[in-house]
Amino acid sequence: MYDIVVLGAGASATAFLQSIKKLAQMSGGIESPLKVAVIxxxxxxGTGRVYQQDYEWLIMNTPVEDLSCVYDDSSHLANWLKKExxxxxxxxxxxxxxxxxxxxxxSVCESLSVHFINDTVVDVEPIVESSSNVVSISLTSGDRFQSKAIVFATGYPLDLKEDLYGIENVTKSLYPLQSNLPCLEKNEVLVFGTSLSSVDVISTCHHLEYDCKITICSRTGSLPNVKGQVIEPVQPKFCLYSEYYKDYRNKGCALSLRDILRRVRLELKSHCIDWRSYLFPKRGIEDQISIFRRRLDSARTGNSSFDLVLGMIPEIAETWALVDTSQLRLFMEKFQSRIRAIHGAIPLHNAQLLANKLDNGTVRLSQLPSSLVERNGKHIATFPDGGQKVYDHVIFATGSRRSLKFHTDSLIRATLNKLTDKPYTEFGAEVHLPSGRLCNSGGHNLYAIGHASEGSHPFMNNFGWIVKSSHMSAKAIxxxxxxxTNNESLFS
Known part of the structure; x- marks a missing residue:
């Protein structure tokens, strides 16, 4: 019998276990009988799928101080880098x-007893008749055991594109590029996505000196924000959790998106930015390229709007626990893709590379094709203007693909289906905020962290928020x- 079993061993799981370690130390010692397994x-x-061995030119788009894996210690990564x-x-x-x-x-394993199991979970069975609400876990190896708490840290679902299995010349899972990206020499390539991951594809083809032409496409054709050489998050004046909490208390009920937007508008107005055109730009492809070039020029002079966004997003992410759950659909339909585009920003040198490629025609920007047909290993794309183009290879670089309709991880689906008739929304598994406990899980201790919990929280592409929310889940568990257990000495 385990106390906690974590399903997944990537970045979210690592952040969660760091918090378990920290909380155990705060309780007065680490000589505890806490039994933890990671599968x-x-x-x-620790690395998960996306941070395994990869090309050295693939740079994180988030500054070091926002990538600390330890809650409430933003200098942890910076100190480790200096030392190691x-x-x-x-x-x-x-x-x-x-x-x-x-x-x-x-370092967690130096303090806590963690049992690592290299296997695949095939079934999570809540034992309904158990008075202690334990859960049974079955593995492909045939092994079976029980745990008092389960943490789903399974990341992005891998089963999002079942309809593409068997189709030739398609890259469905991008990272690590070193093992997943094929040779694209002399290829015409269609990339779904125009943000950070698509720029990684362009950068990799450039470094590997592939003679290929790439079309990147998305619904709006919006290109990434650009970071300057020096990044300094602007401290918000209006978009603050403390201010939103006052609104919540004064209102006497959950906040709406209108309440959130009201402070965003004030924040943007204080920096002479028109909120409507900033959040809902209605422009064509050529306009998007012009906007990108202006962002590039602003970043060169150290006047990037990204610094303002960097300050607001963590405050709004924390505030989401105060927002009415019925507002999720509206956010996903109207705001989510644009917020992701604004929040995602590429370093200056990658932005310059993209600008050069757009200039010389080796990269083309387009809206999504209206149809895509595969014939004999080739892909025929028809675009909204009626034009057609044949591609040798198709790459999906759309991140978690939430805007294409997000699906809950199949293991969470199967588990919750045993407990309720309506276990999740079309956007993912629902969790109680801020604990991360799965809704409709009965009395069982079933939790989802990181991208596995996006059915209730849409800001899981922010690593700082993943760390903070994982810490809150650790405290709740x-x-x-x-x-x-009534064990006061173990947990405090």
């Missing part, structure tokens, strides 16, 4: 970040275990 089918624990690799870089490679995550997980 993942890949054995590179003698660097004080503002941005680091995906490789180096993966190494940091692996080391963080190793320890509280539950403490109540069930």
């Amino acid at each position: 993942d089918r890949q054995s590179q624990y 690799v003698s660097t004080s870089s503002k941005y680091i490679s995906r490789n180096l970040f993966g190494l940091y995550l692996a080391r963080c997980l190793e 320890i509280k539950k275990l403490r109540e069930s």
Whole structure:
């Protein structure tokens, strides 16, 4: 019998276990009988799928101070970099970040007894008749055991494109590029997505000197924001959790998106930015390229609007627990894709590379094709203007693909289906905020963190919020275990 079993061993799981370690230390010691298991089918624990060994030119789009894996210690990664690799870089490679995550997980194991299981979970069975609400877990190996609490840290679902299985020359899962991206020499390539991941594809083809032409496409054709050489988040004046909490108390009920937007409008207005054109630009492809070039020029002079966004997003992410759950659909339909585009920003050198490629015609920007047909390994795309183009390879670089209709991880679906008739929304599994406990889970301690919880919280592409929300889940689980065991010395 385990106290906690974590399904997945990537960045979210590592952040969660760091918080378990920290909370155990705060309780007066780490000589505790807490029994923890981590299950993942890949054995590179800590890195997950996306931060495994990859090309050294793939740089994280988030500055070092926002990538700390330890809650309430923003300097943890920076201090580790200075000590272990003698660097004080503002941005680091995906490789180096993966190494940091692996080391963080190793440090957890120095303090807590963690059993790593390299296997695949085939079934999670809540034992309904059990008075202690334990859960049974079955593996492909045939092994079976029980746990008092389950944490789904399964990341992006891998089963989002069942309709594409068997189709030739399609890259469905992008990272790590070093193993997933095929040779694209002399290829015409269609990339779904115009944000951060698509720029990684362009950068990789450039570094590998592939002679290929790439079309990147999305619904609006919006290109990424651009970061300057120096990033300094602007402290919001209006978009603050403390101010939203006052609104919540004064209103006497949950906030609406209108309440959230009201303070966003005030914040943008204070910086002479028209909120409507900023959040809902109605422009064509050529306009999007012009806007991108202006962003590039602004970033060169250190006047990027990204600094303002960087300050607001964490405050809004924390506020989401105060928002009426019925507002999720409206947010996903009207705001989500645009917020992701604004929040996602690429370093200056990648922005310049993209601008150069757009100039020389090796990269083309387009809206989504109205149809895509595969014939004999080739892909025929028909675009809204009626034009057609044949592509040798198709790449999906759309992140979690929430705007294309997000689906809950199949393991969570199967588990909740045993407990309720309506376990999740079309956008993912629903969780109670801020604990992360799955809704409709009965009395069982079933939790979802990171991208597995996006059915209730749409800001899980922000690593700082993943760390904070994982910490809150860790606190909630320890509280539950403490109540069930009456073990005051273990959990505090």
